[in-house]
Amino acid sequence: MFSRLFSQRLRSCGKTMMSSQLTRLQRARLSSLPLRSATSNALIPRLSRSHSNFFGGAPLNRLSWLRQQQSFLNNLVPLPETQWLVFHDGRPLVSTERGSKAPALARLSTADVRSLLGPEPFFGQGQTVGGQAAASDVVALEGARLRGPPIVFLGLQEPPSSERRALPSSEFIAKGESGLTDVFANIEGSAYFSLNVTDIDQHTLDAALQNSAAGKRGAQLAFVDPRSAMGALDYTSANIFAMARSMHDWNSRNKYCPSCGSPSYSQWAGWKLGCSSLLPWAQQTEGKKPCVTAQGLHNFSHPRTDMVVIAATVDPEREKILLGRNKRFPPGLWSVLSGFIEPGESLEDAVKRETWEEAGLEVQDVQYHSSQPWPYPATLMAGLYAVADSSKPTRTDLDNELEDVRWYSREYILNILEKYGATHPSMERERSPDAPMSFPDTNAIGGVLISEWAYGKAGQDG
Incomplete structure (x- = not known):
C-alpha cells in the first residue's frame, strides 16, 4: 500500500517538475490551443483576441502621481507646447479649417485660452485671490482649484520614439521651485489640459475663440453634440476626448459632499473632489464632528466608472x-x-x-x-x-x-x-x-x- 502511494506521489512530483520546466514558448503554444467545454468535453474555438477599441489606446502618459503637485502644474500651463481641449455643457469644441469640410477636435494653446482661465495661481489656490500657491504640505490644497472655470490635467503626449520618463513626485517636494528647471528638462512632448467653459459669459467666450490662432486664420470653431463629434475623431484624439468629457461630467455632477452636504471643490487638477468644510480656514461648529472624508479613502471623492x-x-x-x-x-x-x-x-x-x-x-x-x-x-x-x-x-x-x-x-x-x-x-x-x-x-x-x-x-x- 505504502509503495503504491509512494509511486503515485513520485509520478505526480515528476509531472509537477516537468510542468515547471515548460519554456515560455511552450506555454504560449499551450495557451493558443482550443478550449474544451466543461460540460461536453467538446473543443471550443477561442473567441477572444487582443483588440484595441475606439476611445481606448491611452496615448497620454497621465502622470497621475503629479496631479497633487501645484509647482509642476502651474509651470506646465504656460509652456508653448501645452494643448487645451474645450467643452461647453459636455459638448466639445471642434475646428473646421477654411476650405475644408472635415472637422477635427480643436486643440488650443494656453495663449488662446488665457483670458478664460482666471487669475494665477491656476492650481494650489488658497483663501486669497491672486496669492501665492499653497505649500506642498497642505494636503487640503493639493492641486486645488477654488476659483475660475473647471480644469482637468489630462497628461503628457510624448514623442512616439521616446520612452516614458518617470518624474517622481519626490522631485517636486525635495527641490521645490528651484529644481523645476532640471525636472522640466526631462519632459518631452505636449501637455494636455481640458477646460469647461459652461459658466463663462458668452461674449467673453466668443471673443477668446475669435482671437485664438485658429479663429484668426479663418477656421470655424463650434461646440457640437458629443456623439456627433465621434466622426471628427481619430484614434488618438478619441481617447483624449473620452477622458476629458467623462472627467468634466463627473466634476459637474458632484457639487456637494455626499457625506455632509458642504460644497465640494476641485483637487488634484480635477481628479479629486474635496469637502469645503475641511479647508484650513473653514469655521468649525463646536461639538460637530468633522466630515468623514477627513480621514481614509472614499470612493465618492474620486472619479467613478x-x-x-x-x-x-x-x-x-x-x-x-x-x-x-x-x-x-x-x-x-x-x-x-x-x-x-x-x-x-x-x-x-x-x-x-x-x-x-x-x-x-x-x-x-x-x-x-x-x-x-x-x-x-x-x-x-x-x-x-x-x-x-x-x-x-x-x-x-x-x-x-x-x-x-x-x-x-x-x-x-x-x-x-x-x-x-x-x-x-x-x-x-x-x-x-x-x-x-x-x-x-x-x-x-x-x-x-x-x-x-x-x-x-x-x-x-x-
Whole structure:
C-alpha cells in the first residue's frame, strides 16, 4: 500500500517538475490551443483576441502621481507646447479649417485660452485671490482649484520614439521651485489640459475663440453634440476626448459632499473632489464632528466608472448570432445585448443574468473579448462572447426592455454587411438607407463583436 502511494506521489512530483520546466514558448503554444467545454468535453474555438477599441489606446502618459503637485502644474500651463481641449455643457469644441469640410477636435494653446482661465495661481489656490500657491504640505490644497472655470490635467503626449520618463513626485517636494528647471528638462512632448467653459459669459467666450490662432486664420470653431463629434475623431484624439468629457461630467455632477452636504471643490487638477468644510480656514461648529472624508479613502471623492457587459451570444456551431432591438433604437437598428453590472456580480454572472432577463435564454462558455471606454457619460463596456442553444424559444416579456430578439445566420449578416455596408472597418461607403437592418459602427464595441464574428476573426490571435 505504502509503495503504491509512494509511486503515485513520485509520478505526480515528476509531472509537477516537468510542468515547471515548460519554456515560455511552450506555454504560449499551450495557451493558443482550443478550449474544451466543461460540460461536453467538446473543443471550443477561442473567441477572444487582443483588440484595441475606439476611445481606448491611452496615448497620454497621465502622470497621475503629479496631479497633487501645484509647482509642476502651474509651470506646465504656460509652456508653448501645452494643448487645451474645450467643452461647453459636455459638448466639445471642434475646428473646421477654411476650405475644408472635415472637422477635427480643436486643440488650443494656453495663449488662446488665457483670458478664460482666471487669475494665477491656476492650481494650489488658497483663501486669497491672486496669492501665492499653497505649500506642498497642505494636503487640503493639493492641486486645488477654488476659483475660475473647471480644469482637468489630462497628461503628457510624448514623442512616439521616446520612452516614458518617470518624474517622481519626490522631485517636486525635495527641490521645490528651484529644481523645476532640471525636472522640466526631462519632459518631452505636449501637455494636455481640458477646460469647461459652461459658466463663462458668452461674449467673453466668443471673443477668446475669435482671437485664438485658429479663429484668426479663418477656421470655424463650434461646440457640437458629443456623439456627433465621434466622426471628427481619430484614434488618438478619441481617447483624449473620452477622458476629458467623462472627467468634466463627473466634476459637474458632484457639487456637494455626499457625506455632509458642504460644497465640494476641485483637487488634484480635477481628479479629486474635496469637502469645503475641511479647508484650513473653514469655521468649525463646536461639538460637530468633522466630515468623514477627513480621514481614509472614499470612493465618492474620486472619479467613478460604470461597468457594462455587452455580449454577442452565438450558437454552439458559431454560425448564428442573437441580436435584439431596444425600444429606443432608431428604426432598423439591431445590436448585441448589454446591461449594467450589479453589485456582487462578475462579468460572467452579469452576461448570464442580462441574457436571461432580456431574451429568456441561458448562456454558457462566456469568454472575454475586449473593453471600451464609453464617454456618455462615463462607462466601461466589457465585450464578451457567450454560447446559447438557438433551438430554445426566446422571450422579451421578463424585463420588457427589448422590442424584439432573433437569431440570424452568418450568411444573412454577411450579405447585409457586404451589400449595404455597415460595420466592417475596411468598407468606406456609408450604410445604405434601404438596408433591411443595420448594426452599430465599429467605433462601438457592439459593432466590433458583430463584425469579428461575421468575418470569422473572433478567436484569432492578433
